[in-house]
Amino acid sequence: MSSPVYIQIHNQLQANIEQGKWQVGEKIPAERALAGEFGVSRMTLREAIQTLVDEGVLERRVGSGTFVANRKVQERMSGVTSFTDLMKAQGKVPSSKTISYHLTVPSKTEAKRLKLKAGERVLRMERVRYGSKVPICYEVATVPADLVANFSKQEVTSSFYKTLEDKAGLHPGHATQAVSATNATEKIANYLAIRRGDALLRMTQISYLQDGRPFEYVHTQYVGSRFEFVLEK
Known part of the structure; x- marks a missing residue:
């Protein structure tokens, strides 16, 4: 392929x-x-x-x-929290709309971030995530294909972290995260019900299992007026 x-x-x-x-x-x-x-x-x-x-x-x-791009100053945030749990903790009802979902050959970046071997494939999915029906972010998430081989599309797209824990006994550990500012393109603005050029918070994250294996590479664009990051030191 x-x-x-x-x-x-x-x-x-x-x-x-x-x-x-x-x-x-x-x-x-x-x-x-x-x-x-x-x-x-x-x-x-x-x-x-x-x-x-x-x-x-x-x-x-x-x-x-x-x-x-110049290298950005990075601030590490603690812990790995799923979007679903984050929304529930704030009293919001989480939901997602899947834009695309397919098995494919990883990009050079994806293969490096997920430490994939030659020939390994990935699942790449685009989603819009909502909190009580309000669009919060647009994300592109990539995971090793063999990790989700026994999961249904619904199980992966509805709550990936919960599926990992309940069906595979795998538990997220830590993550590395980088946050920067950007502006909404016309495509992203349409997905998030905002105007082109509106402020977004862009986060790139690599998530690891407790045994140290990277299992998810995701870059997410959050609506600046609807989301904020809290850093723990």
């Missing part, structure tokens, strides 16, 4: 950065030029770039272009 074209382009762009073709803070070529170089439509090229923006590798600057 080959990975989607935009993921292949994502991998090559990331390789260019890692190999020093473009330095931190440097502007990458325009979308039109890159689309021509890869022989794809600008829409496909834009999807690859947006994935790298979501991961914090690239950053868009209005009126200037797209640049290799």
